[in-house]
Amino acid sequence: QVQLVESGGGLVQAGGSLRLSCAASGRTFTNYYMGWFRQALGKEREFLAAISRNGGIADYADSVKGRFTISRDNAKNTVYLQINSLKPEDTAVYYCAADLGFGVLKRGFNEYDYWGQGTQVTVSS
Numbered sequence: 001q002v003q004l005v006e007s008g009g010g011l012v013q014a015g016g017s018l019r020l021s022c023a024a025s026g027r028t029f030t031n032y033y034m035g036w037f038r039q040a041l042g043k044e045r046e047f048l049a050a051i052s053r054n055g056g057i058a059d060y061a062d063s064v065k066g067r068f069t070i071s072r073d074n075a076k077n078t079v080y081l082q083i084n085s086l087k088p089e090d091t092a093v094y095y096c097a098a099d100l101g102f103g104v105l106k107r108g109f110n111e112y113d114y115w116g117q118g119t120q121v122t123v124s125s
Contacts, residue, residue, distance in 0.1 A: 002026040002098050002114045009094060009119030012086055016123075020081040022096030022116055029077040030054070033099040036070060036081045037109055038092035038121075045095070049081065050105040059105040086123045093118040 008020040022034070035050040049070035050059045058070050069082040079096055097112035099105075106112065 002029070002032065004096050004098060004114055004116035006094065006096055006116045006119040009121045011122045011124065014086055014088055014123055014125050016086050017082070017084045018086065018121060020083070020094055020096075020119060020121075022079045022081075024077045024079070024098065030074050031100060032113075033101065033105055034070075034072060034079040035097045035099060035106065035112055036068075036079075036094060037097060038090075038094045039118075040089075040092040043092075045109045046092075047107040047109065048094075050099075050107065051079065052105060057105065059107070061107070083121070086121075088123045088125045090121060091123050093120050 003025045006022045030053050036048040037045050039045040047061050048064050051070045051072055055072045067084050072079040095118045096116045098114040099112045
């Protein structure tokens with residue numbers, strides 16, 4: 001089992017940037033593909049980005065491509081999500097998730113094995 005703890009959320013003005021972090025503990029971090037999702041109030045959980053075990057391959061939702069960047073530091077057991085040009089519609093709880101599976105990077109929230117508690121991002125206009 002792996003434990004995930006997100007940090008880095010907060011209140012930011014539109015146009016600003018944030019870097020979210022997700023620290024993993026427990027089993028070997030490099031065994032997992034990692035993903036980021038978000039859930040706005042009253043909406044379904046939305047896939048944002050995923051990254052392969054060695055960080056060499058990333059996948060992004062079309063809605064965030066060009067503004068969001070996923071990365072990982074396996075020496076620190078941490079995955080990051082850099083968010084630029086924030087918009088009020090980016091307001092949501094942001095979650096990281098770990099996938100012990102194989103094959104392609106996953107986009108479905110039910111395809112991930114472990115989840116963090118989330119970190120709130122609020123963007124003011």
